[in-house]
Amino acid sequence: MPGMTTTITGIRLFDGERLTADTAVRLSGGLIDAVGGPELLRDGDHHVDGTGCTLLPGLIDAHVHLLPGASRQALTFGVTTVLDMFCLPDLLRGALDASTHPDHADVFSSGVGATAPGGHPSLMYGQFPVVTGPGDADRFVAARIAEGARYLKVFYEQGTAGGPLSAPSLDVRTVSALVEAAHRAGLLVAAHVSTGRAALDLLPTGVDVLAHTPFDPLTDDQVRAIAAAGVAVVSTLSIADGFPDGGGTMPLLSRPALAGRLGPRWSAVIERQGRRWMPPQLPDFAVAGDNVRTLHRAGVPVLAGTDAPNPGLAHGASLHRELERLAAAGLTPAEALTSATARTATVFGLADRGRVRPGLRADLVLVAGQPDLRIRDSQEIRAVWKEGIPAGLGSYVDSPDETEGLRTLREQTERVVAAVAAVLPRPEPVPVRRDEDGELLGYLERAPERAPDHWRPLTVFGGELGEPVSRDDAENLVRAEGLASLTEPWWVEETPGRWREARVQEAHADRLRVRWTDPLADQPAQGQWIDPRAVAVRRRPPARPSSAEGGEGRA
Template sequence: MTTTITGARVFDGERLTDHTAVRIADGCLTAVGDDTLRRPGDEHVDARCATLLPGLIDAHVHLLPGAPRQALTFGVTTVLDMFSKPDTVRAALADAAGPDAADVRSSSVGATAPGGHPSMMYAPFPAVTGPRDAERFVADRVAEGAAHLKVLYDDGTGGPMPMPSLDVPTIAALVEAGHAAALIVAAHVSTARGAVDLLPTGVDVLAHVPFDALSGPQVDAIAAAGVAVISTLSVADGFPGDALLGEPALGPRLGPEWRAVLDRQRRRWLPPQLPDFAAARTNARLLHEAGVPLLAGTDAPNPGTVHGASLHRELGHLVSAGFSPSAALTAATARPADVFGLADRGRIRPGLRADLVLVAGRPDEDIAATQEVTAVWKQGVRADLDAYVGSAEEQAGLGALRAQTEKVIAAVRARLGVEL
């Protein structure tokens, strides 16, 4: 079956184009042009007054059962997983082989010290004790199907509960082993100092914008190193946690059970002094202005975030930080595709995958328009936007999230002696 979409405004991943139509066959874009692309017998989609985007890419998630299916219903056609255990990854990759779930690229288990972050949620898993473990650790992740490598570093200043951390020489050895295996290496850091500490190791991606203020020289150092940075500004949506519920085009589509989860998260115990995310937003702007590639990522399913839906909030956060709407769209399409070597997606061009999102309005002018998703195609197959809510996959994801949450609460209670 050949599909032709006509009458659309076409954003190609970097800019709004003069094109108004695309033609899809065998899972790929075969032509981009005007309405004359339509042929007798084509399945025809009239997209007048709507904007066609490349399928969105969330550059930082952690998988739950069914998460790729949920993400696809919100126009996210590719997710980059930054730490999940092998059984969860295998199930997600199996789902992603079909047309009704987002494509998945995973690090599998990330490299962290014994007892290091995120042991509270995922332990037990293999840890790294020093540089001598690097080659074996990377080989094991490749055997599990990892498409990139995640390493975790804490300089000791990033939170109220310091945890054991890999040191810089160990991360350097992991980067060397990862690059030898042709893997992009993404590093978890949360502070400005931590980000700069890791630049000499050759990491490719910093997995968060630092949450404390970057100085001018630190911004310059990150830009000179040629690393990319994943934004994860949506972490702020968990404090207090009602942001998604207030989005009229997103909240109702979450379904009653996910809305109930967000409501419980909103009412959970929070510290008296809530985190201030202003520095992270400023850092995102400064890095963007310095030419650092910024990639849109949500860190879902952190409190207040949901797979797929939260990427639209992330785009809004980027615009609030000072990005143009077009630059924010690029951060969720062409830019992550470039950084992670996904040459077959992220843009609307002949020969690429027909991963597409049709949204009402003009998101290149008003980023909130991305939330009005009207159609999604993964490799040319139109997705059922209502398939996830109420499904067995939804129940499995909710159950896994509940178990993870209870595990973290018990660990925090034991460590801090706080009733949560």
């Protein structure tokens, strides 16, 4: 509560840089009042017994893209500050207003990133201000400051053009002018790059942060140049979580301590993202991890950032997966925690947070276990404080913020899918017809995310009849159940995460007439038409994720 003094005792304390000998922290007036031992507890304090737990600074995600309510979702996972790397003005205004609430993480943003006309990320965001050349730099930077930006983001992809999805890019002269204008205004500059060559192109411009670890192998000379330039690198290894693991599960959903608190609606979205069309050869993200290891050993500051909400990622939850990936890449668990606390605070000039010291903001997270020794313990969140006020860990799930966030995510996804499909069409499903009269029974669709030779059996409207299997087995299932399944109940996702039972009255590839099985539902007698390409239609609703323990484990 505001004005309440809280003393947390019996803890292990990781102060953002190291484990200390302190066992208690006292919070008062939104700040850390004192750090020490049990003597800090006074009569009248609200006492929190932290036995068996480690107290950390509030975590900082150095690379997100906001959705409505994203800061609320982040806080429930112990992420007390998010650094947004591209945001349209209306959404940014709402996010900055919301961040003043104790149940929302603090938000800092670049506002609209600087990109060329038609450049990345135009597919996702549509129309927004762009930069045509060096002469636009001062105007562009001034407009971002007026929006509330605290740093500048620039997009540079020269040298990566040539593929079907290549896009225009700023040139080095223009980036240099933007950096100069930003630095004059007191802003640091984060640069979107995806290759070592692009990173080296921009080092002479004076950019401060590389917003992704390059995805191609860095040479020794490139590593030395990046280290000598003094830039920091945001890791974004969690982009790999956008693809199912070897067992066909989306990685975030394989972590019970995270998945069990995502809520059924977000879990369903991530599960569905794992069933989207995948390329025949899935990307190999091992190179990015190798680059993180090499850069870290060369002394380059590595900052933990996720790039949420890319496919498979969720605000807050995915930062814990990023910490896992950083540890797997060669950082010690303690170094990984520093990358999400003190180091990011230092690079971005957030002097009031990122460490547990008297006089700093009382942004804290209490986790069970020893995350400085076992990084997955960071996922065992027991309490979160923002400016000394306890956060409601269940405040996001089933809230209007969640509904609006998922709606916005769906709109962005549909915009990207439509644009990509126009350039890189999805392989057409293979029709399965009855031998005697040629009637369509359903379709087979490749499922390379499961195995190169696996196929997904589908109904005539694209509903899944079962898990991906061999082609012969998938075809046999379509022949046996393709039409027969239409007489069974199906479930329609009316709004994100909200499923409703229905009976299929008439089925086509692009439209489906359904009637709700609820006898009290207000509906036309003949049912209603829905577009199965726009909403999820399933034989069974998704189950709520289990909370049981499991094994160890880009814009």
